[in-house]
Amino acid sequence: MNAPVFTYRSTKDGQVLISWQGRTVTVLRGASAARFLAAADGADDDVLQQLMAKATGNFKRGNEKGQRHGS
Numbered sequence: 001m002n003a004p005v006f007t008y009r010s011t012k013d014g015q016v017l018i019s020w021q022g023r024t025v026t027v028l029r030g031a032s033a034a035r036f037l038a039a040a041d042g043a044d045d046d047v048l049q050q051l052m053a054k055a056t057g058n059f060k061r062g063n064e065k066g067q068r069h070g071s
Helices: 030-040 045-056
Strands: 006-010 016-020 023-028
Touching (some): 006 045, 016 030, 016 045, 023 030, 023 045, 030 045
Antiparallel strands (some): 006 016, 016 023
């Protein structure tokens, strides 16, 4: 399995910080953070990666399909 590209952590004040390769790229607050945490609860690694990609907007660029091999 590949190493996770996205990671997240939640703060005491209810924010969710989503990082890509160690850099914070998105901060979710309020209802968005609550929805993300509810969906992430109990999700496996692949689903978590998709949730974080979608939350950061990378999902819209087609990155959710993985890397293409070859030329």
